[in-house]
Amino acid sequence: MKSNIITSREVKRGYFRMEFEFAGEALPGQFIMLKVAEHNDPLLRRPMSIAGLDGGVMSVIFKVVGRGTALLAEKKAGDHIDVLGPFGSAFTPPKTDAVLLVAGGIGVAPLLFWAKRNPSRRAAAFIGGATENDILCSDEFSEAHVATENGSVGRKGLVTAPLIEHAAYKNKTGYILACGPTGMLKAIDQLAVKDGLRGELSLEERMGCGFGVCLGCVCDTTGGRKRMCVEGPVFKTGEVLWRT
Amino acid sequence: MKSNIITSREVKRGYFRMEFEFAGEALPGQFIMLKVAEHNDPLLRRPMSIAGLDGGVMSVIFKVVGRGTALLAEKKAGDHIDVLGPFGSAFTPPKTDAVLLVAGGIGVAPLLFWAKRNPSRRAAAFIGGATENDILCSDEFSEAHVATENGSVGRKGLVTAPLIEHAAYKNKTGYILACGPTGMLKAIDQLAVKDGLRGELSLEERMGCGFGVCLGCVCDTTGGRKRMCVEGPVFKTGEVLWRT
Amino acid sequence: MADLKVRIGALELKNPIISASGTFGYGLEFADMMDIKKIGAFCTKGLSLKSRAGNQMPRICETPCGMINSIGLENVGIDAFEAEKLPKIRQAGATVIANFFGDTEADYVEAARRLAAMDGVHALEMNVSCPNVDKGGIEFGGDPVFLEKLTAAVKKVCPGKPLIVKLSPNVADIRPFAAAVENGGGDAISAINTLKGMSIDVKTRRPKIKRVFGGLSGPAIKPVALKMVYECVKTVEIPVIGIGGIGSLDDALEFLIAGASAVQVGTMNFVEPAICQRLAEELNAYCDRENIARVTDIISTLRTD
Amino acid sequence: MADLKVRIGALELKNPIISASGTFGYGLEFADMMDIKKIGAFCTKGLSLKSRAGNQMPRICETPCGMINSIGLENVGIDAFEAEKLPKIRQAGATVIANFFGDTEADYVEAARRLAAMDGVHALEMNVSCPNVDKGGIEFGGDPVFLEKLTAAVKKVCPGKPLIVKLSPNVADIRPFAAAVENGGGDAISAINTLKGMSIDVKTRRPKIKRVFGGLSGPAIKPVALKMVYECVKTVEIPVIGIGGIGSLDDALEFLIAGASAVQVGTMNFVEPAICQRLAEELNAYCDRENIARVTDIISTLRTD
Numbered sequence A, B: 001m002k003s004n005i006i007t008s009r010e011v012k013r014g015y016f017r018m019e020f021e022f023a024g025e026a027l028p029g030q031f032i033m034l035k036v037a038e039h040n041d042p043l044l045r046r047p048m049s050i051a052g053l054d055g056g057v058m059s060v061i062f063k064v065v066g067r068g069t070a071l072l073a074e075k076k077a078g079d080h081i082d083v084l085g086p087f088g089s090a091f092t093p094p095k096t097d098a099v100l101l102v103a104g105g106i107g108v109a110p111l112l113f114w115a116k117r118n119p120s121r122r123a124a125a126f127i128g129g130a131t132e133n134d135i136l137c138s139d140e141f142s143e144a145h146v147a148t149e150n151g152s153v154g155r156k157g158l159v160t161a162p163l164i165e166h167a168a169y170k171n172k173t174g175y176i177l178a179c180g181p182t183g184m185l186k187a188i189d190q191l192a193v194k195d196g197l198r199g200e201l202s203l204e205e206r207m208g209c210g211f212g213v214c215l216g217c218v219c220d221t222t223g224g225r226k227r228m229c230v231e232g233p234v235f236k237t238g239e240v241l242w243r244t
Numbered sequence C, D: 001m002a003d004l005k006v007r008i009g010a011l012e013l014k015n016p017i018i019s020a021s022g023t024f025g026y027g028l029e030f031a032d033m034m035d036i037k038k039i040g041a042f043c044t045k046g047l048s049l050k051s052r053a054g055n056q057m058p059r060i061c062e063t064p065c066g067m068i069n070s071i072g073l074e075n076v077g078i079d080a081f082e083a084e085k086l087p088k089i090r091q092a093g094a095t096v097i098a099n100f101f102g103d104t105e106a107d108y109v110e111a112a113r114r115l116a117a118m119d120g121v122h123a124l125e126m127n128v129s130c131p132n133v134d135k136g137g138i139e140f141g142g143d144p145v146f147l148e149k150l151t152a153a154v155k156k157v158c159p160g161k162p163l164i165v166k167l168s169p170n171v172a173d174i175r176p177f178a179a180a181v182e183n184g185g186g187d188a189i190s191a192i193n194t195l196k197g198m199s200i201d202v203k204t205r206r207p208k209i210k211r212v213f214g215g216l217s218g219p220a221i222k223p224v225a226l227k228m229v230y231e232c233v234k235t236v237e238i239p240v241i242g243i244g245g246i247g248s249l250d251d252a253l254e255f256l257i258a259g260a261s262a263v264q265v266g267t268m269n270f271v272e273p274a275i276c277q278r279l280a281e282e283l284n285a286y287c288d289r290e291n292i293a294r295v296t297d298i299i300s301t302l303r304t305d
């Protein structure tokens, strides 16, 4: 589907936020597949978490890491973008639990969407990144705890430090929703299992199609081999059999 | 060389005129090789005749015929374009002859450059095309005779009709410079040889490199196999051994 | 409305646009995105007697105008296909070509026998780009003598349904393989499967594909595919289905002009899920525009004079 | 300033970036656009004893991320090369690898003997992707037994200069061919030459290349080339020069990491004439940035654990 881009701007160095028209529905945790150019080099679509959908306007937040995202960053208001989706599983925290949103870098995107859709729920966000430049959207959460590896903003260290100190974590009433680099997700998964908290993780993998047919995005889980783009990207804590 | 695009506009339906900065010298008849996109699909540069060069500003006039020229047409003032050249041979009419400029469609481009560079020379332009939409720049020549195949502007028929009626043709004092479709060039070549006029033809061929190394653009001449991009694109009448 | 029908052996397809094995799942995944009745047929993901988990990750990566995959023939297995997928596919009204493979000749024969017996499977496509366990890992499709024997053995158990044999391009000369399929009694040839390729992540100095080598597909391989399809067409009388890098009507026409009776679209399904339906519609519009009454009038019209 | 020197047999190159045969003319065409002394070496257009006019036009066309050529080995001939080109090349200070071919074994031997005797020719590269007149048109590079014999015969007449044998990718398995070169006494292997491909102009229904088939090159073939280079590296001890689709530093590094001792850039010279010089500079900057003292420390560092 060709969508009209409404705005696109660099929110931090190398990070862009783009808004475009979108006529359908979507759930927090789901993603879309974007065609970054009309030609075939690069060929494949790029998966992006949905960072917001309101009044027919969808937003994504992305980091420029390679050619595809660089091409995406060149797009301007008024340009068109080819959007496919939404695809994948959504976050489904139990209705009454306090929610602990744990974001690593660009992983904040789907958590922001969840927070926007659930303004009345008790939720605390834990937002980590390498430096101040990698902390995105922390002011858009009602409660946000920031950690950077170099200490340039918030606490110095990993985002797991403020997380495990939070009351809802310590008393095990918190339900975790996490998205970020694989290493972070694995660490949170192991913590949650050890400490007896439940939660969900949104994983990342190279995707060929995004809708379950190329079988390029599988991961092994306690329930067998799953496709990250259909059965995921959101999996329950304790479910993923980590590769390394 | 990356050049700044100064203007680009659609002068007729499907025909564009683009101006960009160019820091070198060039001669009428020569061409440049343009990279139409930064990616590799399409891969090769596209040859374009130089339609003007004045005060550090070069212009080209092109017709959208495929993907490369379509991408070129998308470029706007302020964008960059990667230019290589100039390459190839130039028009070299004897200093005193009256010049008969014969253009078919987009073939007008190098002839316009010649006319601009030689304002004080006696020259008559013969500009042909399928329809009125295919007649370009006829008002930029001091003397112009227009012919269209459907008669929508100028004389109905081929451009060779007004040409052979011109005094400088009939009295054999005219020196022909022609650029256009291969069929037209071949017809003019045969006419000129038969009627005893001299002249030069600017040929077209798919080009891989534009500077003589791929050997993809050769043609047979009375002087042996020649590269159109180095020994051409301008050849003398009577020199080309036409393929068909 | 031009006549777009083409024949693959005894099977008549409503149009020559087929989606390729491994790029169209079991068809059902596309139900929301297109009308799978509108295309000539679709090929299932390669099926084997038992389900398979496939290779380790990562198993895809992108290359210039293409991609490499090393899925390793992950599939649900023939039983689950019959029980869980086929009834729904039948209900959707799709024409189904069951792609299949085995580790041994006996596997191939048994898989073909099972699939041929299924109502709703309209043709079989035999993938011979798999290592032959009995012959020490050489591909089934790597030896014409063996390929002819395999084709004959498989054809015996599926007399009622067209047997298409899908050739590997990783050979010095595809012509003897095409001839072997014809001599073995195969009803059609499809070509090509993926080219072997490799890609390295310069930062980590690791292969981008866990198993190092994988299969290259997409627009990049189109010229190689077209050349091999043309060679097959010149070698055999049976229909040839062209595959490799097709992403536009012009691409499909190139293969038809070269002599393919139908085409398959693979990788480009990932980029544009409804592409096969679009190409079928565009082909119809093209025929109307060009006053071509039957799509078969396009086939083998290459002018080389 | 990192040490970029690499060895191809007895020849030391100042860096591993070489421009490929048929894409760099006789070097002189690039004199205005780059400094041809700054690159490791350049390979001449394929030379034969007598000059050749090559194939009929059209003989190039574009394909997705690539191109097809069917130049047909047009060249000025060895005499004119020696008389008209070599003196100027020598003056320009370039390192020259003379690419050559023949119709018969005797042609090959005589061409090599002539070229090896020339001052200013630093190494020979033997193109074996040519039809063998004596053997009824089969490519010299299509039979390992014959390739070994040819290599041995040619090596005998150029003992003082490295003999590089350039392999064709149009084979089922490149490893026996790599072994044949090593066994025949070749000093190095270069791989790959172009893949066979075809393209059709849908409007005219004619092949885009007059001779129907041509050689596919450019980024599209990079994954196939890398896989074959890696296989050669695993098969032989002699250096392997990687060729195929290289257009960026990362592309060059992929081949070095896979085990190539040097790389050649072909088609991308057309798009960016100074690309080889740029890659040599970028390689130096990369080594400095990554604290790599010698470029040879990159070679064969693929991690497959």
Ligand SMILES: Cc1cc2nc3c(=O)[nH]c(=O)nc-3n(C[C@H](O)[C@H](O)[C@H](O)COP(=O)(O)OP(=O)(O)OC[C@H]3O[C@@H](n4cnc5c(N)ncnc54)[C@H](O)[C@@H]3O)c2cc1C
Residues within 6 Å of the ligand: A031, A042, A046, A047, A048, A049, A050, A060, A061, A062, A063, A064, A065, A066, A067, A068, A069, A070, A106, A109, A110, A203, A204, A205, A206, A207, A233
């Ligand atoms: C479900 C899902 C949701 C995502 N959401 C977001 C998002 O909201 N914002 C965002 O910035 N990014 C997101 N990503 C990651 C994003 O898709 C990749 O960064 C993007 O595809 C890279 O494209 P490229 O062409 O710029 O990089 P490439 O040139 O393709 O690759 C550059 C580097 O990134 C790595 N890479 C490429 N694709 C992926 C991938 N899918 N996952 C992990 N690493 C990859 C490559 O291995 C390489 O090292 C998401 C990925 C998935 C699977």
Ligand SMILES: Cc1cc2nc3c(=O)[nH]c(=O)nc-3n(C[C@H](O)[C@H](O)[C@H](O)COP(=O)(O)OP(=O)(O)OC[C@H]3O[C@@H](n4cnc5c(N)ncnc54)[C@H](O)[C@@H]3O)c2cc1C
Residues within 6 Å of the ligand: B031, B042, B046, B047, B048, B049, B050, B060, B061, B062, B063, B064, B065, B066, B067, B068, B069, B070, B106, B109, B110, B203, B204, B205, B206, B207, B233
């Ligand atoms: C020396 C020279 C000067 C030229 N000057 C001009 C000019 O001033 N203005 C202009 O509009 N065009 C000019 N051309 C033609 C122009 O280069 C082609 O139209 C352009 O390359 C087509 O690119 P494309 O990607 O749009 O088309 P493609 O998709 O590549 O091809 C579309 C159609 O055009 C044909 N074609 C492609 N390249 C050429 C070519 N070089 N010559 C003839 N036919 C071709 C193809 O066979 C095909 O039928 C010139 C060509 C040459 C060789």
Ligand SMILES: Cc1cc2nc3c(=O)[nH]c(=O)nc-3n(C[C@H](O)[C@H](O)[C@H](O)COP(=O)(O)O)c2cc1C
Residues within 6 Å of the ligand: A214, A215, C020, C021, C022, C023, C045, C046, C069, C071, C073, C099, C127, C166, C192, C193, C194, C216, C217, C218, C219, C221, C243, C244, C245, C246, C264, C265, C266, C267, C268
């Ligand atoms: C991810 C992927 C999986 C594939 N799986 C199969 C398969 O199971 N069986 C098969 O015969 N071919 C398989 N193929 C090959 C395709 O059917 C097709 O032959 C090939 O991709 C070339 O076509 P394309 O360039 O249009 O993709 C697969 C291709 C891809 C990209």
Ligand SMILES: Cc1cc2nc3c(=O)[nH]c(=O)nc-3n(C[C@H](O)[C@H](O)[C@H](O)COP(=O)(O)O)c2cc1C
Residues within 6 Å of the ligand: B214, B215, D020, D021, D022, D023, D045, D046, D069, D071, D073, D099, D127, D166, D192, D193, D194, D216, D217, D218, D219, D221, D243, D244, D245, D246, D264, D265, D266, D267, D268
């Ligand atoms: C136009 C053209 C002409 C070529 N001529 C020769 C040649 O004369 N001898 C040869 O060995 N290889 C020749 N090649 C092959 C290249 O040297 C190289 O092996 C091939 O193009 C793959 O590299 P690339 O993808 O970087 O172009 C030619 C390639 C092209 C594109």
Ligand code: FES
Residues within 6 Å of the ligand: A206, A207, A208, A209, A210, A211, A212, A213, A214, A215, A216, A217, A218, A227, A228, A229, A230
């Ligand atoms: S991305 Fe294709 S199956 Fe998940």
Ligand code: FES
Residues within 6 Å of the ligand: B206, B207, B208, B209, B210, B211, B212, B213, B214, B215, B216, B217, B218, B227, B228, B229, B230
């Ligand atoms: S275009 Fe390459 S030699 Fe003329």
